[in-house]
Every structure is written in structure tokens, then in C-alpha cells.
Amino acid sequence: MVVVTLSDGRSISTPRLESASPADLAEVELTPLGVHWPRLDEDLSIEGMLAGRRPTVPR
Known part of the structure; x- marks a missing residue:
């Protein structure tokens, strides 16, 4: 799990x-x-994580 704490x-x-x-x-x-x-x-964008976007291509 990747967790990002914002300012x-x-x-x-x-x-x-x-x-x-x-x-x-x-x-x-x-x-x-x-x-x-x-x-x-x-790459994980903060914008994408905030929007709850899931990757389109599984790895």
C-alpha cells in the first residue's frame, strides 16, 4: 500500500x-x-490518487 500524506x-x-x-x-x-x-x-500522480482513478493497464 502506498500512502501519501498531503501538506x-x-x-x-x-x-x-x-x-x-x-x-x-x-x-x-x-x-x-x-x-x-x-x-x-x-508513476502515481497526486491528482489521480485524489480523484480515485485506477490504472487502465494492470501490471
């Missing part, structure tokens, strides 16, 4: 990446738009 105190979460290895999850980049895992080629 206003709200938390949003997504079950994405549950099958990823700890090593893959450890390499993470925070950007102004969201979170990026380069080893997994995975």
Missing part, C-alpha cells in the same frame, strides 16, 4: 505496487506532480 494533513492511499520487491520500492523519486519508481517504470 493539509489528508492521507490518500493506493494498493498499487503490492507485488514489487523492497529493492524496487526503495528507489523512488518525488516530483511536484507525484511519485515515480524508475526501476518499475511506475
